[in-house]
Amino acid sequence: MYNKGRIHEAEEASRMKIVLGSDHGGFRLKEEIKQYLIEKGMNVTDYGSFTPERVDYPVVAAKAAHAVADGTFDRGILVCGTGIGIGIAANKVRGIRAALCHDPYSAEFSRRHNDANILTMGERIIGSGLAKAVVDTFLQTDFDGSYHTARVNMIKEMEK
């Protein structure tokens, strides 16, 4: 098992403060993920949307991304129709490394190599069972550090 030692205990993940957000295209999957995390005893805050009515994804992305960047939350999970728009918008905020992941392998390495702090997914792309596995991996995997730190620091330099 390539990642055994790097997955921390679910208990540690449950102490994490997580913010959720979606537009109308991701509303239903975001609600499912919220329920799933609440049932697991996770510390979850929902920044909306709160209905399936149309809402512009950059608005939700900006609000959630700033709250991750300023340390209010440890991680964010954002959902739109494809996961693309909400991720592009979130990545405009300094300090945010939002990763579009529709499989656990990508989620694992978004954490291990990129220290991603926001996961994005598309409700029109992924089923809820796989999405929950992606979320678990994203929340339970640590950054590898080491030489990956220098690369993440190069990204941080680009933000100055």
Ligand code: RB5
């Ligand atoms: C909304 O129709 C859709 O464009 C949005 O959810 C997202 O997929 C954008 O990237």
